[in-house]
Amino acid sequence: xxxxxxxxxxxxxxxxxxxxxxxxxxxxxxxxxxxxxxxLPIYVPEREQQLLDRLADHNPGPxxxxxxxxIYREIMSAAIKLEQPMNIAFLGPEGxxxxxxxxxxxxxxxxxxxxxxxxxxxxxxxAGRADYGMVPxxxxxxxxxxxxxxxxxxxxxxxxxxxxxxxxxxxxxxxPLSEIRCVYSHQQPLGQCREYLRANLPNATLIEVTSTTRAxxxxxxxxxxxxxxxKLAGDNTDLPVVAENIExxxxxxxxxxxxxxxxxxxxGDDKTSMCFSFHDRAGALYDALRPFRNHNISMxxxxxxxxxxxxxxxxxxxxxxxxxxxxxxxxxxAELKSDCSFFKVxxxxxxxxx
Numbered sequence: 001x002x003x004x005x006x007x008x009x010x011x012x013x014x015x016x017x018x019x020x021x022x023x024x025x026x027x028x029x030x031x032x033x034x035x036x037x038x039x040l041p042i043y044v045p046e047r048e049q050q051l052l053d054r055l056a057d058h059n060p061g062p063x064x065x066x067x068x069x070x071i072y073r074e075i076m077s078a079a080i081k082l083e084q085p086m087n088i089a090f091l092g093p094e095g096x097x098x099x100x101x102x103x104x105x106x107x108x109x110x111x112x113x114x115x116x117x118x119x120x121x122x123x124x125x126x127a128g129r130a131d132y133g134m135v136p137x138x139x140x141x142x143x144x145x146x147x148x149x150x151x152x153x154x155x156x157x158x159x160x161x162x163x164x165x166x167x168x169x170x171x172x173x174x175x176p177l178s179e180i181r182c183v184y185s186h187q188q189p190l191g192q193c194r195e196y197l198r199a200n201l202p203n204a205t206l207i208e209v210t211s212t213t214r215a216x217x218x219x220x221x222x223x224x225x226x227x228x229x230x231k232l233a234g235d236n237t238d239l240p241v242v243a244e245n246i247e248x249x250x251x252x253x254x255x256x257x258x259x260x261x262x263x264x265x266x267x268g269d270d271k272t273s274m275c276f277s278f279h280d281r282a283g284a285l286y287d288a289l290r291p292f293r294n295h296n297i298s299m300x301x302x303x304x305x306x307x308x309x310x311x312x313x314x315x316x317x318x319x320x321x322x323x324x325x326x327x328x329x330x331x332x333x334a335e336l337k338s339d340c341s342f343f344k345v346x347x348x349x350x351x352x353x354x
Contacts (some may be wrong), residue, residue: 021075024075024079025078025079025082028079028080028082028083029079029082029083031083032080032082032083032084033083035083035084036084041260041262042080042083042084042086042131043080043086043131043132043160043260044264045160045161045258045264045349045350046264046265046266046267046350048076048161048350049267049350049352050267051072051076052069052072055068055069055072056068056069070104073104073105073106073107074107074108074109075107076107077106077107077108077109077110078107078109079109080106080109080110081109081110085110085111086106086110086111086131086132087110087111087113087129087130087131087132088102088106088110088111088112088113088130088131088132088133088134089113089114089115089120089121089124089125089129089130089132089133089134090102090112090113090114090115090121090133090134090135091114091115091116091117091118091121091135091136091211092114092115092116092211092213093114093211093213093214094112094114094213095211095212095213095216095229095230095232095233095235095236096114096186096211096212096213096230096232096233097136097165097167097212097230097232097254098134098135098136098256099112099114099232100165100230100232101134101136101163101165101254101256102134103232104163104165105134105161105163105256105258113129113130116210117147118135118136118145118147118148118151119147119150119151121133121134121135121151121259122135122151122152122154122155122157122259123155125155125157125259125260125261126155126156126157131260132160132258132259132260133157133258133259133260134163134256134257134258134259135148135151135256135257135259136148136188136254136255136256136257137149137255137256137257138254138255138301138303139167139188139192139252139253139254139255140249140251140252140253140254141191141192141247141248141249141252142188142191142192144303144317145188146305148257149275149303149305149315149317150305152273152275152317152346153275153315153344155259157259157260157261158259158260158261158262158263158346158347159257159258159259159273159346159347159349160258160259160260160262160264160347160349161257161258161349161350162255162256162257162258162271162349162350162351162352163255163256163257163258163352164253164254164255164256164352165253165254165255165256166251166252166253167189167192167230167247167252167253167254168230168231168244168245168247168252169189169192169193169228169229169230169245169246169247169252170228170229170230170231170234170241170243170244170245170246171183171226171227171228171241171242171243171244171246172216172219172226172227172228172229172234172237172239172240172241172242173219173225173226173227173239173240173242174219174220174223174239174240175223175224175225175226175242176242177200177201177242177243179223179224180201180204180224180225180226180242181203181204181205181224181225182204182205182206182207182222182224182225182226183197183201183204183205183206183207183225183226183227183228184207184209184214184215184216184218184219184225184226184227184228185206185207185208185209185212185215185227185228185229186208186209186210186211186212186215187208188254189212189228189229189247190206190208190228192247192248192249192252193228193246193247193248194248195248196243196246196247196248200243201226204226212227212228212229212230212233213229213233215227215228215229215233216229216233216234216236216237216239219239220237220238220239226242227239228246257273258349263347263348264323264347264348264349264350266323266325266326266348267323267350269350269351270321270322270323270326270348270349270350270351271300271319271320271321271322271348271349271350271351272319272320272321272322272323272324272329272345272347272348272349273317273318273319273345273346273347273349274317274318274320274333274343274344274345274346275315275316275317275318275342275343275344275346276288276315276316276318276336276337276340276342276343276344277307277313277314277315277316277340277341277342278339278340278341278342279313279341280313284339285316287339288316288336288339288340289302291331291332291333291335291336292320292332292336294332294335295328295329295331295332296328297320297321297322297328297329297332298320298321299318299319299320299321300319300320300321301317301318301319302316302317302318302319303316303317304316304317305317315342320332321351322348323348324345324347324348325348333345
């Protein structure tokens, strides 16, 4: 078959794809109208996860899974825009990894709202200035993000979804490595590149700034400066990339939470996040966790944060497998709550496996 015939075949398929996409979007618009009439949320994480899982299961190739999911995220983003435009708050400015997480999770059909702090993301959602918020909660290299944990205990919002973002870090500078005297970045990327910096820039001064985007802006002004940032922040700079993938951990992943106000229906493969505290006594934590063992519930994360009382008491943050409406999960949480001075479920949401 000639290349002209092959290209004609592609043109015919593209025309059919456009027709079907518009048909799909028209159905989405009708669904949006129905949701609006019945006062239901536009974004439904459990439906999103079920749809993506079904697509992946029915994909015969040669298109790989990640590419298929990326394409459909943009299709769903365009459909949501037709249903009702969504506003997503994130830790700004634009170009940060939080911004990248919004775009990869929701696509480019949403309105991105950068705010100065993680606490401001929670405030924007709580006050209704944003429909949802995207906040980092933990990184495979640097651990948990404490401002997110603190805000979860204080704000009247719920976790509605999670998203894992592979984090690849680049070094931007107008100078070669041998001439770099200082490196700007947010504290998390600096920590994620600790070994690289020690080996390649042992004499450089490391300067923490509010964001990776700000780091690039500062490095642009100084000949002997560099910035550690991601690709998205670098898209808006003329600074050359001196080194790529400088993160110490090849599986450097930041887990993000999507916060909102709705409660999700169970999918059969969910995660529930919660926080609790109790008065200090011997064996208190052991007793608190025993209901999970007794009800055969897997715990996927536990982290502690000191209470602000100054009496060396702690909040414990726990993720478990299952939905809060599952009978075994509900029973375990009821037992745990009876022994706690503070107990709060942040939400149940579809578990992701990547």
